Amino acid sequence: MLTNFFPNVDWEKMWEATYETLYMTTISTVITFILGLVIGILLFLSSPNQLWANKLVNFLTGSIVNIFRSIPFIVLIILLIPFTKFLLGTIRGADAALPALIIGAAPFYARMVLISLREIDKGVIEAARSMGAKTSTIIWKVLIPESFPALISGLTVTAVALVGYTAMAGIIGAGGLGNLAFLDGFQRNRQDVTLMATILILIVVFIIQWIGDLITAKTDKR
Amino acid sequence: MIQLQNITKKYKTSNGELTAVKDVNLSIDKGEIYGIIGYSGAGKSTMIRLLNGLEKPTSGTVTVNNQEFSSIKGQKLRDARQKVSMIFQHFNLLWSRTVAENIAFPLEIAGVPKAKREARVKELITLVGLDGRAKAYPSQLSGGQKQRVGIARALANNPEVLLCDEATSALDPETTDAILDLLVDINERLGLTIVLITHEMHVIRKICHRVAVMEAGEIVERGEVLQVFQAPQADITKKFVSQITDTKETQETVAQIKANYPNGQLVKLIFVGEKTEQPVISHLVKQCDVEVSIVHGNISQTKNGAYGTLIVQIEGTESNVAAALSYLHTVEVQTEVIANAN
Numbered sequence: 001m002l003t004n005f006f007p008n009v010d011w012e013k014m015w016e017a018t019y020e021t022l023y024m025t026t027i028s029t030v031i032t033f034i035l036g037l038v039i040g041i042l043l044f045l046s047s048p049n050q051l052w053a054n055k056l057v058n059f060l061t062g063s064i065v066n067i068f069r070s071i072p073f074i075v076l077i078i079l080l081i082p083f084t085k086f087l088l089g090t091i092r093g094a095d096a097a098l099p100a101l102i103i104g105a106a107p108f109y110a111r112m113v114l115i116s117l118r119e120i121d122k123g124v125i126e127a128a129r130s131m132g133a134k135t136s137t138i139i140w141k142v143l144i145p146e147s148f149p150a151l152i153s154g155l156t157v158t159a160v161a162l163v164g165y166t167a168m169a170g171i172i173g174a175g176g177l178g179n180l181a182f183l184d185g186f187q188r189n190r191q192d193v194t195l196m197a198t199i200l201i202l203i204v205v206f207i208i209q210w211i212g213d214l215i216t217a218k219t220d221k222r
Numbered sequence: 223m224i225q226l227q228n229i230t231k232k233y234k235t236s237n238g239e240l241t242a243v244k245d246v247n248l249s250i251d252k253g254e255i256y257g258i259i260g261y262s263g264a265g266k267s268t269m270i271r272l273l274n275g276l277e278k279p280t281s282g283t284v285t286v287n288n289q290e291f292s293s294i295k296g297q298k299l300r301d302a303r304q305k306v307s308m309i310f311q312h313f314n315l316l317w318s319r320t321v322a323e324n325i326a327f328p329l330e331i332a333g334v335p336k337a338k339r340e341a342r343v344k345e346l347i348t349l350v351g352l353d354g355r356a357k358a359y360p361s362q363l364s365g366g367q368k369q370r371v372g373i374a375r376a377l378a379n380n381p382e383v384l385l386c387d388e389a390t391s392a393l394d395p396e397t398t399d400a401i402l403d404l405l406v407d408i409n410e411r412l413g414l415t416i417v418l419i420t421h422e423m424h425v426i427r428k429i430c431h432r433v434a435v436m437e438a439g440e441i442v443e444r445g446e447v448l449q450v451f452q453a454p455q456a457d458i459t460k461k462f463v464s465q466i467t468d469t470k471e472t473q474e475t476v477a478q479i480k481a482n483y484p485n486g487q488l489v490k491l492i493f494v495g496e497k498t499e500q501p502v503i504s505h506l507v508k509q510c511d512v513e514v515s516i517v518h519g520n521i522s523q524t525k526n527g528a529y530g531t532l533i534v535q536i537e538g539t540e541s542n543v544a545a546a547l548s549y550l551h552t553v554e555v556q557t558e559v560i561a562n563a564n
Contacts, residue, residue, distance in 0.1 A: 121312070121314065123310055123312055123314035124314050124315075124316060126276065126310075126314065127308070127310060127314035127315075128327075128331075129276060129303075130274055130276060130303060130307065130308040130385075131303065131304065131307065131327065131328040131331050131375075131379075132299075132300035132301060132302075132303035132304045132328075132331055132332070133300070133331045134300065134331075137330075137331055141316075141327070141330070142316065145316065145318040145319070146316060146317065146318050148318065219318070221317055221318055221359040221360075221361060222317050222361050
């Protein structure tokens, strides 16, 4: 029946593209989470009246985050072509999309981390300090656990944005569903291929959102 | 146990420099419950944070439990803080942790091994009366229960000093009393020195041995609680004392009595300690031949004894009333004439 509705869809190609999209999204989400968390915590701790209050560090980190956050993703990919080539030796394939995906998403996520950390009651951090906690203890046992649901819902938004970014990365040859929709669907005028790729992207997005909401709800004890 | 010498704390704000604490000297003994009372902005919040190094003084030295908190840093400061713990107005519990995990937190910081931690947590849960709630999350607890967790957490590392930052200000009166009873119990059982800041005279009256009254960064009055109640000197202290003795209803009653009974004299009697147990009024009536009607009475228990006020209206001939007043002086009851009806 599916073949009647989608006569031009090469299913093997479609699954491969889906796998590539999932691959790019997963790897870039994981690395974005780690990198964004580190930058976000640095931004938070270096802001005024915090444990590492430091105007210079805060200003520099904040500026870098803002610059990379402001560059449109499609422009960022092009700007990063030499960097990617240097790093991986090629600018084609799913791996080649990763640097651009991560550099595009990590600053965005770092801002969300900062917002989540600011939501933590200042008194809780003060309480930990009054108990003699080290900054590393405060990071691992107060900042991250106390903001965890917010960190996860921010990550969900970021992961969904990353699915969108992979589609854009596909246009310059990174593979994935976006690439398939563009090359096989749009350029050869096969609307059913574009439609199927869209449906699969939507399913991926819904699954990400569902998992994100589930973890957020499970960990939120407020 | 605690010494503050010439402490001044200044903050830089956008409106210039702000002096939160001005040249304060204070000494608190071991095992004492010491209260610092003041309105918000009086500097008491800064004062209590100087005692565990959360704030550093601009000048002066802070010595607590033989550690100079005003100068130590790093690991030494962190170790010292484990013996000077703190509870807070808004409890400041980690909502992501259960009751037991919250209480275990300071033990984790101190590097206590897991098995010992669990045993200690159990002990503390019983001590503060939270048996059966170990696995609950803070969001499932009432305010009073949250403060109990806060107290258990503060006691985990066997501190020498407990600092209470408006610990009962967010609780209803009944819960406040229960928490205050718990603090007294801990003070007596563990010999812990307790320093508390508050804006409620009720808290001072109920549990403190000594009190300091703060206004605009300075200590304007200090001493034994009973003595401060009995003879408040500063205007602000009088205001705080009247929080307990002169309620608004009393003032209204007095106004009404004055209007209804223009004859006679309204007198406020202040009894302290054993005087509260003497039959002063019946003696007065028998000996001086005056009519005495009671307008309002109040007895408060403080840690150093009872403190009572009684407002009476004395009617009689001028000489008899004068005799009555002088009788009251002989029994060492403080009298204060509220209004002469004529």
